[in-house]
Amino acid sequence: MQITLVQGLLIALLVFICAIDKHMETFMWFRPLVVAFFTGIILGDVRLGMQAGAVAELSYLGLLTVGGTVPPDPLFAGLMTTVLAYTTGCDVNTALGLAVPFALIGQWINTGTNTFYAGFLPTGSCMPPCLPLPRSCPPTHCRAVFPLLWQPSRNGLSTALKLPVV
Secondary structure, three states: OOOOHHHHHHHHHHHHHHHHHHHHOOOOOOOHHHHHHHHHHHHOOHHHHHHHHHHHHHHHOOOOOOOOOOOOOHHHHHHHHHHHHHHHOOOHHHHHHHHHHHHHHHHHHHHHHHHHHHOOOOOOOOOOOOOOOOOOOOHHHHHHHOOOOEEEOOOOOEEEEOOOOO
C-alpha cells in the first residue's frame, strides 16, 4: 500500500509533536507503542499500528540511557516499524528488523543536534539560582563550583573543557 501526501504530512506532524515531548519527557508520547498507535490511526490500520507498537515496545522496555550509552531512538523505531509493515506488507517482526537502521539514524541525529547546540549554551558567567553564591559572581567562582564548565573562546562559542586553576 502507498502513503498519501496528507498521511505523510500528518505523520510528520505526529513526529514533530512526539519529538518535542521526547525532549521534555512529559507525556511519554515518544514511546514506540504510542507512536505506532497514532501512526496506525493516520494510516487507517489501527490493528497493524498496535501490533507494530507492541513488538517495538517490547524491544525497548529495558533500554535506558545510562552514562554515555544512548540506545537507538524509540520514536523512529515505532514509526518506521508501522510504516514499513504498512507499505511493504511484511509482518511486524520483519518490519522491526528493517526499522533498526532508521532508529540508529535517529540516535545519530539527536546526538549531532545536541552536540551542535552545546556550543550555544551560556558559559560560566551565570550561576543557577539554587546556589547560595550571588548570580553576579565572577567566572572564577563559577569555575571553582563547576569545574567542568565549557569556557568561552575568542569568538564567543564554547569549544573546550578547562579545569579550574587552584
